[in-house]
Amino acid sequence: MKPGRPSQPRLSRDAILTEAMALLDEGEGVLTIRALATRLNVAPMAVQHHIGTRDALIHALADRAYAGIDGTTLHGLMTAYTATIRRHPNLTLALFRIAGPLPPEAQRITDRLQTLLGRQGLPDAMATLWRDILIDWAHGMALAQSPEDPAPALSALLSALTPARSATP
Numbered sequence: 578m579k580p581g582r583p584s585q586p587r588l589s590r591d592a593i594l595t596e597a598m599a600l601l602d603e604g605e606g607v608l609t610i611r612a613l614a615t616r617l618n619v620a621p622m623a624v625q626h627h628i629g630t631r632d633a634l635i636h637a638l639a640d641r642a643y644a645g646i647d648g649t650t651l652h653g654l655m656t657a658y659t660a661t662i663r664r665h666p667n668l669t670l671a672l673f674r675i676a677g678p679l680p681p682e683a684q685r686i687t688d689r690l691q692t693l694l695g696r697q698g699l700p701d702a703m704a705t706l707w708r709d710i711l712i713d714w715a716h717g718m719a720l721a722q723s724p725e726d727p728a729p730a731l732s733a734l735l736s737a738l739t740p741a742r743s744a745t746p
Contacts, residue, residue, distance in 0.1 A: 588617065588623055590628070593627055593634075598638055598665065598668075600612060605671050608671070610628075635671045635672060635680075636680040641682075643686055646658055648689070651690070651693050652732065654690060656728065658686055660719075669720060687712065690712070691705065699738070714730075714731070718730065
Protein backbone atom coordinates (compact mmCIF):
# COMPACT_ATOMS: atom_id res chain seq x y z
CA MET A 578 0.00 0.00 0.00
CA LYS A 579 1.35 3.43 -0.93
CA PRO A 580 1.64 6.10 1.73
CA GLY A 581 -0.46 9.25 1.42
CA ARG A 582 -4.09 9.85 0.72
CA PRO A 583 -6.29 6.88 -0.16
CA SER A 584 -7.36 6.64 -3.81
CA GLN A 585 -10.99 6.47 -2.68
CA PRO A 586 -11.92 9.02 -0.03
CA ARG A 587 -13.17 7.30 3.13
CA LEU A 588 -15.40 10.17 4.01
CA SER A 589 -17.95 12.23 2.13
CA ARG A 590 -20.23 15.05 3.19
CA ASP A 591 -23.23 12.84 2.43
CA ALA A 592 -21.92 10.01 4.63
CA ILE A 593 -21.20 12.44 7.44
CA LEU A 594 -24.68 14.00 7.27
CA THR A 595 -26.41 10.64 7.08
CA GLU A 596 -24.60 9.33 10.16
CA ALA A 597 -24.96 12.67 11.98
CA MET A 598 -28.74 12.65 11.51
CA ALA A 599 -28.90 9.08 12.82
CA LEU A 600 -26.98 10.17 15.94
CA LEU A 601 -29.09 13.28 16.38
CA ASP A 602 -32.28 11.24 16.07
CA GLU A 603 -31.03 9.16 19.05
CA GLY A 604 -30.83 12.30 21.18
CA GLU A 605 -29.66 15.87 20.89
CA GLY A 606 -26.81 15.37 23.35
CA VAL A 607 -25.61 12.26 21.52
CA LEU A 608 -24.38 14.22 18.49
CA THR A 609 -20.85 15.43 19.04
CA ILE A 610 -18.03 15.67 16.54
CA ARG A 611 -16.15 13.03 18.55
CA ALA A 612 -19.12 10.62 18.64
CA LEU A 613 -19.69 11.14 14.93
CA ALA A 614 -16.04 10.48 14.16
CA THR A 615 -16.13 7.32 16.27
CA ARG A 616 -19.20 6.09 14.37
CA LEU A 617 -17.51 6.82 11.07
CA ASN A 618 -14.22 5.26 12.25
CA VAL A 619 -12.21 8.41 11.50
CA ALA A 620 -10.44 11.08 13.51
CA PRO A 621 -12.54 14.05 14.71
CA MET A 622 -10.38 16.36 12.60
CA ALA A 623 -11.48 14.47 9.47
CA VAL A 624 -15.10 15.30 10.25
CA GLN A 625 -14.23 18.92 11.03
CA HIS A 626 -12.32 19.17 7.76
CA HIS A 627 -15.51 18.31 5.83
CA ILE A 628 -18.11 20.04 8.04
CA GLY A 629 -16.52 22.46 10.50
CA THR A 630 -18.04 23.01 13.92
CA ARG A 631 -21.02 21.28 15.52
CA ASP A 632 -23.12 24.38 14.80
CA ALA A 633 -22.14 24.17 11.12
CA LEU A 634 -23.08 20.49 11.20
CA ILE A 635 -26.52 21.29 12.65
CA HIS A 636 -27.05 23.94 9.96
CA ALA A 637 -26.05 21.44 7.25
CA LEU A 638 -28.45 18.88 8.69
CA ALA A 639 -31.26 21.45 8.71
CA ASP A 640 -30.55 22.42 5.11
CA ARG A 641 -30.67 18.77 4.11
CA ALA A 642 -33.86 18.01 6.05
CA TYR A 643 -35.71 21.13 4.89
CA ALA A 644 -34.57 21.08 1.25
CA GLY A 645 -37.66 19.26 0.01
CA ILE A 646 -40.17 21.40 1.87
CA ASP A 647 -42.16 23.55 -0.45
CA GLY A 648 -45.73 24.55 -0.73
CA THR A 649 -47.98 26.60 -2.90
CA THR A 650 -50.48 26.96 -0.06
CA LEU A 651 -50.15 27.82 3.62
CA HIS A 652 -51.64 24.47 4.56
CA GLY A 653 -49.26 22.54 2.30
CA LEU A 654 -46.16 24.36 3.49
CA MET A 655 -47.06 24.08 7.17
CA THR A 656 -48.00 20.41 6.84
CA ALA A 657 -44.66 19.57 5.20
CA TYR A 658 -42.69 21.64 7.73
CA THR A 659 -44.50 20.10 10.71
CA ALA A 660 -43.96 16.58 9.35
CA THR A 661 -40.22 17.23 9.02
CA ILE A 662 -40.01 18.51 12.60
CA ARG A 663 -41.86 15.39 13.76
CA ARG A 664 -39.36 13.17 11.94
CA HIS A 665 -36.36 14.99 13.45
CA PRO A 666 -37.43 16.78 16.65
CA ASN A 667 -33.89 16.87 18.02
CA LEU A 668 -32.80 18.86 14.97
CA THR A 669 -35.24 21.62 15.90
CA LEU A 670 -34.09 21.56 19.52
CA ALA A 671 -30.45 21.78 18.41
CA LEU A 672 -31.27 24.71 16.12
CA PHE A 673 -32.92 26.52 19.04
CA ARG A 674 -29.56 26.47 20.83
CA ILE A 675 -27.60 28.12 18.03
CA ALA A 676 -27.38 31.90 18.06
CA GLY A 677 -27.29 33.78 14.81
CA PRO A 678 -29.03 33.53 11.49
CA LEU A 679 -31.15 30.62 10.37
CA PRO A 680 -29.73 27.99 8.04
CA PRO A 681 -30.50 28.93 4.40
CA GLU A 682 -33.27 26.33 3.93
CA ALA A 683 -34.99 27.36 7.18
CA GLN A 684 -34.81 30.98 6.04
CA ARG A 685 -36.24 29.98 2.65
CA ILE A 686 -39.23 28.36 4.39
CA THR A 687 -39.71 31.43 6.59
CA ASP A 688 -39.59 33.71 3.55
CA ARG A 689 -42.00 31.47 1.62
CA LEU A 690 -44.42 31.54 4.53
CA GLN A 691 -44.19 35.34 4.66
CA THR A 692 -44.91 35.52 0.93
CA LEU A 693 -47.92 33.21 1.18
CA LEU A 694 -49.31 35.25 4.06
CA GLY A 695 -48.83 38.43 2.05
CA ARG A 696 -50.86 36.87 -0.76
CA GLN A 697 -53.69 36.46 1.74
CA GLY A 698 -53.95 40.25 1.74
CA LEU A 699 -52.39 40.76 5.14
CA PRO A 700 -50.40 43.95 5.75
CA ASP A 701 -46.67 43.31 6.26
CA ALA A 702 -46.77 43.66 10.06
CA MET A 703 -49.73 41.30 10.33
CA ALA A 704 -48.13 38.82 7.91
CA THR A 705 -44.99 38.83 10.08
CA LEU A 706 -47.05 38.26 13.22
CA TRP A 707 -48.90 35.34 11.60
CA ARG A 708 -45.64 33.93 10.23
CA ASP A 709 -44.26 33.80 13.76
CA ILE A 710 -47.49 32.33 15.15
CA LEU A 711 -47.53 29.59 12.51
CA ILE A 712 -43.87 28.70 13.01
CA ASP A 713 -44.35 28.57 16.78
CA TRP A 714 -47.46 26.43 16.27
CA ALA A 715 -45.53 24.00 14.05
CA HIS A 716 -42.73 23.70 16.60
CA GLY A 717 -45.15 23.19 19.48
CA MET A 718 -47.34 20.65 17.69
CA ALA A 719 -44.46 18.67 16.28
CA LEU A 720 -42.25 18.68 19.37
CA ALA A 721 -45.18 17.68 21.59
CA GLN A 722 -45.99 14.93 19.06
CA SER A 723 -49.65 15.73 19.54
CA PRO A 724 -52.23 15.38 18.17
CA GLU A 725 -51.52 12.42 15.94
CA ASP A 726 -52.91 14.30 12.94
CA PRO A 727 -52.28 18.05 13.27
CA ALA A 728 -54.25 18.88 10.08
CA PRO A 729 -57.54 19.78 11.86
CA ALA A 730 -55.71 22.07 14.29
CA LEU A 731 -53.82 23.69 11.43
CA SER A 732 -57.04 24.24 9.48
CA ALA A 733 -58.64 25.85 12.52
CA LEU A 734 -55.64 28.11 13.02
CA LEU A 735 -55.53 29.12 9.37
CA SER A 736 -59.25 29.90 9.42
CA ALA A 737 -58.43 32.63 11.95
CA LEU A 738 -56.58 34.51 9.21
CA THR A 739 -59.84 35.76 7.70
CA PRO A 740 -60.88 37.99 10.63
CA ALA A 741 -57.27 39.06 11.13
CA ARG A 742 -57.24 40.78 7.73
CA SER A 743 -59.34 43.64 9.02
CA ALA A 744 -57.58 43.92 12.37
CA THR A 745 -54.78 46.38 12.93
CA PRO A 746 -51.48 45.15 14.36
